[in-house]
Amino acid sequence: MSVFEPFEAFGDVDEIADRLRDPDPSVRRLAAIELGETASPEAVPLLAAAIADPAPEVRRQAARALADFDGIEAARALASGLQDPDAETAAAAAESLAELKDPEAAPALLPLVDHADAFVRAGALRGLKALRSPAAFAPAAAALRDPAPEARVQAVGVIGYLKLSEALPSLIGAARDEAAEVREAAINALAFTRHPSAAEAVAAALDDPDWRVRAAAAESLGRIGVGDAAAALVGALRDGFWQVRQKALVSLGKLRQRSAAQAILPLLDEELPLLRKEAAAALGEIGDAGAISALERRADDPDPDVRKTARWALTRLGG
Amino acid sequence: MDEIKDGLAEVACDVLVIGGGTAGPMAAYKAKVRNPKSRVILLEKANVRRSGAISMGMDGLNNAVIPGYATPEQYVKEITIANDGIVDQAPVLKYARNCYGIIEELDRFGIRFQKTENGDFDVKKVHHLGAYVLPMPNGDTVKKALYRQLRREQILISNRYMATRLLTSRDGHVAGAIAVNARTAEFLVVRAKTVILCMGAAGRLGLPQSGYLYGTYENATNSGDGYAMAYHAGAKLANLECYQINPLIKDYNGPACAYVAGPFGAYTTNAEGSRFIECDYWSGQMMQEFYNELQSGKGPVFLKLDHLHDETVTEIETILHKVERPSRGRFHEGRGTNYREKMVEMHISEIGFCSGHSASGVFVDDLARTTVPGLYAAGDMANVPHNYMLGAFTNGAVAGEDAADVASGIDLPEFDMAEVEAERERVLAPTRREDGVPPNQLEYKTRRLVNDYLQPPKVTAKMRLGQLRLEEVRDDLDTNMMVRDAHELMRSLEAASILDCADMAAAASLYREESRWGLYHNRVDFPDKNDADWFCHTLLSKKDGRMVAEKRAIEPYLVQIEEHERSAYDRQRILKQA
Amino acid sequence: MPLASSPTTVPVVVDEAKCIAEKGCTVCVDVCPLDVLRISEETGKAYMKYDECWYCMPCETDCPTGAVSVNIPYLLR
Ligand SMILES: Cc1cc2nc3c(=O)[nH]c(=O)nc-3n(C[C@H](O)[C@H](O)[C@H](O)COP(=O)(O)OP(=O)(O)OC[C@H]3O[C@@H](n4cnc5c(N)ncnc54)[C@H](O)[C@@H]3O)c2cc1C
Ligand code: SF4
Ligand code: SF4
Numbered sequence: 001m002s003v004f005e006p007f008e009a010f011g012d013v014d015e016i017a018d019r020l021r022d023p024d025p026s027v028r029r030l031a032a033i034e035l036g037e038t039a040s041p042e043a044v045p046l047l048a049a050a051i052a053d054p055a056p057e058v059r060r061q062a063a064r065a066l067a068d069f070d071g072i073e074a075a076r077a078l079a080s081g082l083q084d085p086d087a088e089t090a091a092a093a094a095e096s097l098a099e100l101k102d103p104e105a106a107p108a109l110l111p112l113v114d115h116a117d118a119f120v121r122a123g124a125l126r127g128l129k130a131l132r133s134p135a136a137f138a139p140a141a142a143a144l145r146d147p148a149p150e151a152r153v154q155a156v157g158v159i160g161y162l163k164l165s166e167a168l169p170s171l172i173g174a175a176r177d178e179a180a181e182v183r184e185a186a187i188n189a190l191a192f193t194r195h196p197s198a199a200e201a202v203a204a205a206l207d208d209p210d211w212r213v214r215a216a217a218a219e220s221l222g223r224i225g226v227g228d229a230a231a232a233l234v235g236a237l238r239d240g241f242w243q244v245r246q247k248a249l250v251s252l253g254k255l256r257q258r259s260a261a262q263a264i265l266p267l268l269d270e271e272l273p274l275l276r277k278e279a280a281a282a283l284g285e286i287g288d289a290g291a292i293s294a295l296e297r298r299a300d301d302p303d304p305d306v307r308k309t310a311r312w313a314l315t316r317l318g319g
Numbered sequence: 320m321d322e323i324k325d326g327l328a329e330v331a332c333d334v335l336v337i338g339g340g341t342a343g344p345m346a347a348y349k350a351k352v353r354n355p356k357s358r359v360i361l362l363e364k365a366n367v368r369r370s371g372a373i374s375m376g377m378d379g380l381n382n383a384v385i386p387g388y389a390t391p392e393q394y395v396k397e398i399t400i401a402n403d404g405i406v407d408q409a410p411v412l413k414y415a416r417n418c419y420g421i422i423e424e425l426d427r428f429g430i431r432f433q434k435t436e437n438g439d440f441d442v443k444k445v446h447h448l449g450a451y452v453l454p455m456p457n458g459d460t461v462k463k464a465l466y467r468q469l470r471r472e473q474i475l476i477s478n479r480y481m482a483t484r485l486l487t488s489r490d491g492h493v494a495g496a497i498a499v500n501a502r503t504a505e506f507l508v509v510r511a512k513t514v515i516l517c518m519g520a521a522g523r524l525g526l527p528q529s530g531y532l533y534g535t536y537e538n539a540t541n542s543g544d545g546y547a548m549a550y551h552a553g554a555k556l557a558n559l560e561c562y563q564i565n566p567l568i569k570d571y572n573g574p575a576c577a578y579v580a581g582p583f584g585a586y587t588t589n590a591e592g593s594r595f596i597e598c599d600y601w602s603g604q605m606m607q608e609f610y611n612e613l614q615s616g617k618g619p620v621f622l623k624l625d626h627l628h629d630e631t632v633t634e635i636e637t638i639l640h641k642v643e644r645p646s647r648g649r650f651h652e653g654r655g656t657n658y659r660e661k662m663v664e665m666h667i668s669e670i671g672f673c674s675g676h677s678a679s680g681v682f683v684d685d686l687a688r689t690t691v692p693g694l695y696a697a698g699d700m701a702n703v704p705h706n707y708m709l710g711a712f713t714n715g716a717v718a719g720e721d722a723a724d725v726a727s728g729i730d731l732p733e734f735d736m737a738e739v740e741a742e743r744e745r746v747l748a749p750t751r752r753e754d755g756v757p758p759n760q761l762e763y764k765t766r767r768l769v770n771d772y773l774q775p776p777k778v779t780a781k782m783r784l785g786q787l788r789l790e791e792v793r794d795d796l797d798t799n800m801m802v803r804d805a806h807e808l809m810r811s812l813e814a815a816s817i818l819d820c821a822d823m824a825a826a827a828s829l830y831r832e833e834s835r836w837g838l839y840h841n842r843v844d845f846p847d848k849n850d851a852d853w854f855c856h857t858l859l860s861k862k863d864g865r866m867v868a869e870k871r872a873i874e875p876y877l878v879q880i881e882e883h884e885r886s887a888y889d890r891q892r893i894l895k896q897a
Numbered sequence: 898m899p900l901a902s903s904p905t906t907v908p909v910v911v912d913e914a915k916c917i918a919e920k921g922c923t924v925c926v927d928v929c930p931l932d933v934l935r936i937s938e939e940t941g942k943a944y945m946k947y948d949e950c951w952y953c954m955p956c957e958t959d960c961p962t963g964a965v966s967v968n969i970p971y972l973l974r
Contacts (some may be wrong), residue, residue, distance in 0.1 A: 038472035
């Protein structure tokens with residue numbers, strides 16, 4: 001009868017380290033994979049060395065393996081990987097940086113926010129986001145003027161995650177950025193506060209030339225939950241994009257804006273059933289009895305979701 | 320690799336977790352953290368790195384109960400109604416209360432949930448009744464993050480061992496399990512003080528319409544071994560007639576993902592482009608509507624995305640083609656289906672047992688304890704209805720902690736070596752035949768019979784005939800099955816589990832003489848719901864070598880369902896005839 | 898009853914020029930939930946031994962050299 005070991009080996013870091021010195025890059029690459037799987041802190045310095053390996057495939061693998069670790073040492077290694085001339089290694093390092101959680105890692109990334117390469121700047125900012133380190137605020141605010149929009153988007157994220165009231169002016173500025181994706185991010189990031197200046201900036205974005213920014217604004221207004229957003233949202237009910245009208249309906253329902261009820265009624269006749277349903281739901285939330293007869297017409301809508309929502313709204317309105 | 324070796328080893332531990340998919344890793348982790356001195360073994364038929372339903376991640380948490388969005392009580396109400404009232408609410412309430420803490424913990428593990436620009440969970444509402452989804456657009460790293468935690472806690476992992484039977488002591492306490500190596504056929508006896516079964520759904524029960532044995536909705540590794548093992552150990556299994564059936568992309572057998580595409584504005588329609596689903600809950604009732612539409616002149620059924628903006632479709636595609644069932648994109652490509660131009664044809668899946676999506680599972684209480692002392696079950700195979708991925712994690716955690724506590728207070732139970740010997744004989748019998756039927760043919764036949772005779776609409780006379788035919792297959796399996804290597808040996812053991820599940824599906828379906836849960840238990844000769852006689856669980860178990868069925872009362876509700884809430888749901892019920 | 902060997906196409910293809918199994922890699926074989934991949938004794942490269950695939954893709958995603966491609970099994974293509 002054979003003798004066998006039924007458990008996965010825990011991986012002997014020293015033994016794997018030997019293979020990291022093998023002349024064959026494929027062997028070194030496989031060693032890097034195994035080091036990651038040990039999940040042992042002792043593997044980090046070895047992976048930090050491997051991320052400087054002459055062979056790009058080894059560096060790539062080390063950059064991926066470092067995703068299994070947290071802390072300053074791993075962050076330093078990944079920061080160097082982020083600057084790798086091999087695009088795949090740099091991309092892998094950026095992905096792994098986004099896994100960091102421990103704020104201790106911030107000092108490894110902060111200097112890179114001014115790096116000459118936009119990819120490095122954006123990657124460093126992306127890594128900083130989840131660390132929520134207050135030290136990142138000033139550099140991120142400066143990065144809102146970065147020439148590269150992808151870096152500006154990440155800078156908005158860093159600031160948004162911190163939820164600091166002193167960040168409002170920067171985010172409001174970013175809501176007027178020339179790049180639509182930056183404006184969209186800023187509009188989303190402003191949703192954490194009930195400050196009137198935030199609501200105002202978000203409401204202004206309902207006139208944005210880009211439909212996705214307008215949709216984000218309509219949604220954010222519902223989250224911000226400041227009542228006088230209603231007038232702006234009512235305007236958005238006439239937006240040319242149904243996606244924006246839909247978000248505006250949801251937000252008006254959430255805010256229970258009685259004054260908006262009349263403006264919502266025409267949307268019960270939208271062609272897309274999704275919007276008829278949202279309109280009925282919003283009227284149900286608002287609870288204005290003036291909507292009863294219009295909702296009654298929708299109680300037999302050909303679309304089941306619309307009729308169910310209309311009936312639900314009617315019970316709420318006492319109709 | 321794959322040649323059959325003669326080997327037998329014995330190891331012992333405090334807590335044995337079988338199945339390292341979703342619930343299992345969490346159970347093992349929690350058991351170890353609860354009692355760091357304890358020895359915890361995680362046994363897995365595949366490899367924990369990429370095993371289970373969440374092998375490539377999931378699109379999102381389907382049933383997140385997050386403070387500020389939904390309350391535990393609301394959730395319990397919904398699940399009770401969606402499950403036609405046949406629910407013990409205590410485990411559901413416990414899940415609802417614990418699951419947010421688990422989300423936060425998973426987030427700390429490095430599992431990536433969608434966040435807003437403020438770093439908060441980006442919860443999406445599915446419909447006005449309060450179903451909430453938390454997307455995981457980069458969820459393909461879920462298993463990596465779990466594996467990392469297991470390594471950090473130094474949990475003993477045995478990959479490629481297929482558990483085949485549980486061991487019990489003379490007084491009926493669980494004593495461990497027997498497993499077979501999937502590549503060498505060597506035997507491993509794991510003695511344990513407590514055992515947690517996390518072996519997923521019985522996903523290879525019905526045959527997919529494509530005829531491909533592994534083209535199942537569920538991860539095809541989940542062949543119902545957990546159900547079979549629980550049964551043979553004397554545990555009770557609840558409501559197995561409440562099958563799992565899911566809407567799918569036709570032929571691809573992956574979800575059509577209304578949950579992902581829904582929040583973006585996509586929806587399910589008939590061939591006329593009209594919505595037809597009346598039911599508010601993901602339930603057998605909804606599946607009945609789906610089935611009826613497929614059978615009607617308005618079928619087939621489609622997922623409609625062609626009204627969405629190009630950029631939105633691209634966003635949906637990046638999620639759907641990366642996570643969960645990432646080969647979906649390749650399937651569409653092969654057929655020239657572009658979401659922007661064509662609606663996607665949908666269908667319904669083969670039948671299976673699963674509590675993750677339905678309510679068919681091993682009976683457990685709110686500590687995940689089965690009816691066998693020391694034996695626990697969590698995830699898809701434990702009957703906490705509709706608990707999905709987050710339920711697997713949350714209830715796995717509950718099981719892990721309680722099993723660690725119980726184990727710390729008892730000695731290693733004794734077991735009977737004769738049981739091991741008998742199991743070795745059963746397992747190895749097909750290797751000793753020179754000639755016979757290979758497991759794939761036995762499996763194909765069993766599953767084809769399941770489709771022909773046990774799939775709803777269920778007809779009494781047909782199910783009885785089905786039982787007779789399945790008995791013939793069992794005869795072949797017992798006396799005539801033949802395997803040539805260790806890999807085939809694993810398949811032969813799976814074929815046996817599948818056959819056990821088919822027998823249970825027939826027995827449970829015949830026992831409940833009413834219709835309930837929409838399509839799941841649509842019994843043509845008992846077309847009505849009959850609360851007077853059948854407002855209860857049905858339990859199957861093995862007594863003196865025979866399969867017996869019994870009723871069990873529903874525990875008094877902790878969250879009351881108002882009469883008007885229930886009747887509103889009942890009014891949605893439709894005639895079963897298509 | 899005697900056995901026949903019936904042909905079947907398998908969905909997973911390995912690019913042998915890229916595969917580094919001979920250097921000790923077994924990643925795809927390790928991660929496959931259905932355990933259907935093996936390293937060939939003849940070529941020293943990975944290949945699909947059994948036509949029992951869930952087209953789930955860990956083999957392709959985790960292969961360090963990008964050698965694996967998963968196709969949809971013919972019966973459901
Ligand atoms: C395609 C698909 C899409 C889904 N989408 C979602 C979604 O978007 N959101 C959501 O919340 N839920 C979703 N679910 C449901 C969710 O994934 C499951 O409910 C959950 O993952 C089940 O966890 P589990 O631990 O019970 O089973 P699994 O994760 O499947 O684990 C079972 C494990 O047991 C092992 N095993 C089986 N037999 C044996 C044996 N004999 N010996 C040893 N080990 C064995 C298997 O290899 C496997 O690793 C989806 C499920 C599927 C299949
Ligand atoms: S993972 Fe890739 S390189 Fe490794 S054995 Fe498989 S095909 Fe070859
Ligand atoms: S697609 Fe999945 S089942 Fe098929 S070979 Fe790859 S890992 Fe295995």
